[in-house]
Amino acid sequence: MPLVYQHTINSNTKTALWHIQEDEAFFLERVPLKRDVSHPHKRLQHLAGRYLLPALFADFPLEEILIADTRKPFLPDEKYHFSISHCGDYAAAIVSATQRVGVDIEKGSEKILRVSPKFLTDQEKMMLDEQMSASRLLQLTTLLWSAKEAMFKWYGDGSVDFREHMHAERVEGNDEEGRLICSFRKHDPLPLTVQYRFLHDLVMSWVVS
Ligand SMILES: CC(C)(COP(=O)(O)OP(=O)(O)OC[C@H]1O[C@@H](n2cnc3c(N)ncnc32)[C@H](O)[C@@H]1OP(=O)(O)O)[C@@H](O)C(=O)NCCC(=O)NCCS
Numbered sequence: 001m002p003l004v005y006q007h008t009i010n011s012n013t014k015t016a017l018w019h020i021q022e023d024e025a026f027f028l029e030r031v032p033l034k035r036d037v038s039h040p041h042k043r044l045q046h047l048a049g050r051y052l053l054p055a056l057f058a059d060f061p062l063e064e065i066l067i068a069d070t071r072k073p074f075l076p077d078e079k080y081h082f083s084i085s086h087c088g089d090y091a092a093a094i095v096s097a098t099q100r101v102g103v104d105i106e107k108g109s110e111k112i113l114r115v116s117p118k119f120l121t122d123q124e125k126m127m128l129d130e131q132m133s134a135s136r137l138l139q140l141t142t143l144l145w146s147a148k149e150a151m152f153k154w155y156g157d158g159s160v161d162f163r164e165h166m167h168a169e170r171v172e173g174n175d176e177e178g179r180l181i182c183s184f185r186k187h188d189p190l191p192l193t194v195q196y197r198f199l200h201d202l203v204m205s206w207v208v209s
Contacts, residue, residue: 013096045086052093070158102154106146119162
């Protein structure tokens with residue numbers, strides 16, 4: 001079944017994860033392709049992400065999506081706030097009628113460990129130093145990266161420094177699901193909670209605020 005996870009966050013906000021097993025023609029029946037995405041797999045991911053939006057709210061007006069200078073997609077009248085992510089054969093989306101949102105899916109990789117000094121604060125590095133196993137270290141580093149990507153999309157205005165402006169203070173949860181208590185410091189510090197869930201070989205993170 002392609003829809004592998006669906007979650008109603010509140011009466012106005014839903015999120016879902018899709019395992020892409022269909023071909024392009026399946027998505028093109030419902031999704032208008034409004035820009036040229038030359039790589040076939042990236043095009044499939046792009047279409048699958050868009051496909052999820054009306055799957056979450058049937059009256060989502062796909063044809064009205066515009067792209068900001070920051071490359072954030074949005075609806076001009078903000079009937080819905082939404083965010084999309086893709087990774088490998090998966091696509092995720094979050095849609096809210098009332099709140100700003102951000103979603104990200106990530107698969108753990110050596111690359112994330114390698115670049116982690118660029119996006120982790122000293123306190124986050126200390127949190128990771130306490131981890132007992134290499135697999136837990138990779139899982140938590142990937143979670144922190146994904147959470148910051150979700151916050152970046154939630155903010156939507158570009159120019160955010162992942163170390164300076166996004167701080168994860170603690171994790172409340174386990175290796176299936178939970179939340180990260182964060183602070184977003186681009187302007188006056190703002191408490192922000194990032195929800196997470198480990199599904200298949202991915203972590204999925206989302207912000208609603
Ligand atoms: C925009 C960004 C968040 C996309 O993340 P990604 O992991 O490459 O790709 P994802 O599949 O998760 O997300 C892609 C989707 O994000 C959305 N998106 C693109 N730019 C966006 C933005 N500025 N704000 C919100 N959403 C955005 C789009 O919906 C896009 O999918 P689509 O083109 O099919 O519609 C990422 O490329 C980026 O710029 N990150 C910040 C970089 C940075 O400052 N890094 C510092 C690290 S130290």
